[in-house]
Amino acid sequence: MTLPLVGPDQHFALWAVLIAIAAFGLWCERFPWGRKYSGVMLLITLAIVLANLRIIPTSAPVYDVVWEYLVPIAIPLLLFKADMKRIVREAGPTLIAFIIGGAAVAAGAMVGAILLDLGPKEAELAGIFTGTYIGGSLNFAAVAEATGMQESSMLAAAVAADNVITNLHFLLIIFIPGIGWLAKRYPTHHMDNAEVTNVGSDGPVHRIADLDIAGLLASLALAFAIAGVGNWLAALAGYPQFGILVITAIALAIASLLPGQMKKLSGYSEAGNVMMFIFLASIGASADVWELIEIAPVLFVYATIIIVVHLVVLFGIGMLLKLDLAELAMASAVCIGGPSSAPALASAKGWKDLLIPGILAGSFGYATGSFIGVTVVEWLR
Numbered sequence: 001m002t003l004p005l006v007g008p009d010q011h012f013a014l015w016a017v018l019i020a021i022a023a024f025g026l027w028c029e030r031f032p033w034g035r036k037y038s039g040v041m042l043l044i045t046l047a048i049v050l051a052n053l054r055i056i057p058t059s060a061p062v063y064d065v066v067w068e069y070l071v072p073i074a075i076p077l078l079l080f081k082a083d084m085k086r087i088v089r090e091a092g093p094t095l096i097a098f099i100i101g102g103a104a105v106a107a108g109a110m111v112g113a114i115l116l117d118l119g120p121k122e123a124e125l126a127g128i129f130t131g132t133y134i135g136g137s138l139n140f141a142a143v144a145e146a147t148g149m150q151e152s153s154m155l156a157a158a159v160a161a162d163n164v165i166t167n168l169h170f171l172l173i174i175f176i177p178g179i180g181w182l183a184k185r186y187p188t189h190h191m192d193n194a195e196v197t198n199v200g201s202d203g204p205v206h207r208i209a210d211l212d213i214a215g216l217l218a219s220l221a222l223a224f225a226i227a228g229v230g231n232w233l234a235a236l237a238g239y240p241q242f243g244i245l246v247i248t249a250i251a252l253a254i255a256s257l258l259p260g261q262m263k264k265l266s267g268y269s270e271a272g273n274v275m276m277f278i279f280l281a282s283i284g285a286s287a288d289v290w291e292l293i294e295i296a297p298v299l300f301v302y303a304t305i306i307i308v309v310h311l312v313v314l315f316g317i318g319m320l321l322k323l324d325l326a327e328l329a330m331a332s333a334v335c336i337g338g339p340s341s342a343p344a345l346a347s348a349k350g351w352k353d354l355l356i357p358g359i360l361a362g363s364f365g366y367a368t369g370s371f372i373g374v375t376v377v378e379w380l381r
Contacts, residue, residue, distance in 0.1 A: 014060055058287070091357045153292050
């Protein structure tokens, strides 16, 4: 077997490559084509290409360090904005629609597991897709960590299926409110009062306008402390594998009980995103392309089943409850695509007054996706 150009024991060089791949993904999202095809998808593709051209190894201690240290730190950083009291208070009907959509995702994951043979890791894959389609990449990582699912090529295939189907779903969500016969069956207050807006569409992405270095360091210190306490408590309870869930719970408690203090911190979301991009780069780098090609097709079908069940249940129950069509569309967008989908949909459809409820509902998904994903795993095992 040909040795890679950067060997598995060349730790500094390998860290440099992973960070550069993450930077590439973030750089791509400065441009319309990068946002269209997803910086995550592009960076994972680059990592797979580099690994299979034997530029970097498909297995290395550095990748284990990413799982062991970066993921537990990234999760609290990305949850420091998740004030549960504010979410419940301000998200309103959009949150109700989101909860219906999240339950439908879990149902779709189990239906898909019944219809398809996903192999020996079926339960873990169902939990991972549930987590990521209720929350986002941080929930993908958390469920994978909590369930011991670190099979590289299968995870890379899951990320690929997730991103492609998510993008197709978002295009469908933009299209659905324009279907006349469907719009007649729902209240359309937000659509009737739509106002063309440029919310979040043209500004620079992944930039921090006013970064307080002390606030950033305090954020990192708090995230490390939460990770340490969470892992210690999980080990003390006799369930060390669920340390990531305890970390999530502690971060949510702090964000909800001390929202004023959280506002004094700085740059934590961006730091968490950087760590998640490095994590995704390591996933791509660990994938064998031939194994990926063999695994990926069934996961694309599986992801499609989840989305179909989600849409049918959400819009069906939404019709019975007479929920606004725009609120259902926003809830679906942030359920499958995460909170970042809210500005994009608000801009595309002119639903300015749904921007904040959409972001808050998506944050609720961040907060709950990992717990629901692990629950699905336990049900199916």
